[in-house]
Amino acid sequence: MQIHDTIAGLRAARGKAGRVALVPTMGNLHEGHIALMTQARAHADQVIATIFVNRLQFRPGEDFEKYPRTFEADCERLVAAGVDHLFAPTEAEMYPQPQTYQVEPPPEQANILDGEFRPGHFRGVATVVMKLFQIARPDVALFGKKDYQQLMVIRNMVSEFNLPIEIVGGETVRAADGLALSSRNGYLSAAERAEAPRLYRVLTKVVEAVRAGDRGRAVLEQAAMAELQASGWAPDYVALRKKLDLQLPSAHDSGLVVLAAARLGSTRLIDNLEV
Numbered sequence: 001m002q003i004h005d006t007i008a009g010l011r012a013a014r015g016k017a018g019r020v021a022l023v024p025t026m027g028n029l030h031e032g033h034i035a036l037m038t039q040a041r042a043h044a045d046q047v048i049a050t051i052f053v054n055r056l057q058f059r060p061g062e063d064f065e066k067y068p069r070t071f072e073a074d075c076e077r078l079v080a081a082g083v084d085h086l087f088a089p090t091e092a093e094m095y096p097q098p099q100t101y102q103v104e105p106p107p108e109q110a111n112i113l114d115g116e117f118r119p120g121h122f123r124g125v126a127t128v129v130m131k132l133f134q135i136a137r138p139d140v141a142l143f144g145k146k147d148y149q150q151l152m153v154i155r156n157m158v159s160e161f162n163l164p165i166e167i168v169g170g171e172t173v174r175a176a177d178g179l180a181l182s183s184r185n186g187y188l189s190a191a192e193r194a195e196a197p198r199l200y201r202v203l204t205k206v207v208e209a210v211r212a213g214d215r216g217r218a219v220l221e222q223a224a225m226a227e228l229q230a231s232g233w234a235p236d237y238v239a240l241r242k243k244l245d246l247q248l249p250s251a252h253d254s255g256l257v258v259l260a261a262a263r264l265g266s267t268r269l270i271d272n273l274e275v
Helices: 008-016 033-041 072-082 121-136 148-160 183-187 188-193 200-209 217-230
Strands: 003-004 020-027 046-051 085-087 140-144 166-170 234-242 256-264 267-274
Touching: 003 008, 003 046, 008 085, 008 121, 020 033, 033 046, 033 072, 033 166, 046 072, 046 121, 085 121, 121 148, 140 148, 148 166, 148 256, 166 183, 183 267, 200 217, 200 234, 200 256, 200 267, 217 234, 217 256
Parallel strands: 003 085, 020 046, 020 140, 046 085, 140 166
Antiparallel strands: 234 256, 256 267
C-alpha cells in the first residue's frame, strides 16, 4: 500500500490507477470500514482509502480533539484488506487557507434529524467530501449506511452537481448483540456497552410494527423514545422517514427508514434500520 500525505502525490498515483474506488474515513478503523474496503474492490481496479479527521464537521465542544487517532493500527488493517493507496493529509494540506467556499446542502435535508442537533455538520461533511472527490477523482465512492443522513446528502450532492461518480452504500456492520460498529463505541464504559444494543432493539420494534401494518408514526416514535429514556438514555430523536430524502412519509409511502440518535452517558450513538 502506498501512503500519500500530499494532494500532488495522490494525484500522481491516481493518474496510473485505472478505475478507482474511494472510501473516505476519519480513521480509528473497525470491521465496518474494512467491509467497505472489501466491497470497494469489487467495483474498481484500485482502492483508495482516506484518513482525515475533518474539523469542519465538528461543532465547538464536540470530540474533535479527543477523536481516536490510531494511524499505525489503521494502516495495518488497510494493508490486510488489500487497499492500494492511503491518502492521509494534514490539516494544512487539506485547508492551506480558511475554507471560505463551502458546500451548503439544502436546509430541508441538512437541518433535520442529526443536522438539527449538530448545526453545520453536513456543510462540513459535504465540503470535505467534495474536496476529496476533486483530489482523488474516483469512479465510485463508498459510504456506510450507518450514517444514513450523510449518505443521503452525498448522493444528492453528486446528483445535483452532475459528478461522474457512482455512490455505493455499504450495509451497517453489527456486533453479535446488534450494536452498530462505530469508532465512538470505544467511549462506552463496560456497563454502557452492555446497555448499548437496546438502541438496535428499539429500532427493530418500530420496523416490525410498520411491517405489520402500523403506520401510526408519531405513536411509534414516542414509544421508542420513552423506552430509551426509561433505560437511562437521553434520545435526540427516533424518526420514521422516507429513504429518498428523509422527509416525513405519508400514510401510503413505501421505502421507509427509522433513524435514531441518543446519548448513553457521555457517548452519542446513532443507528437506523430500513423498513
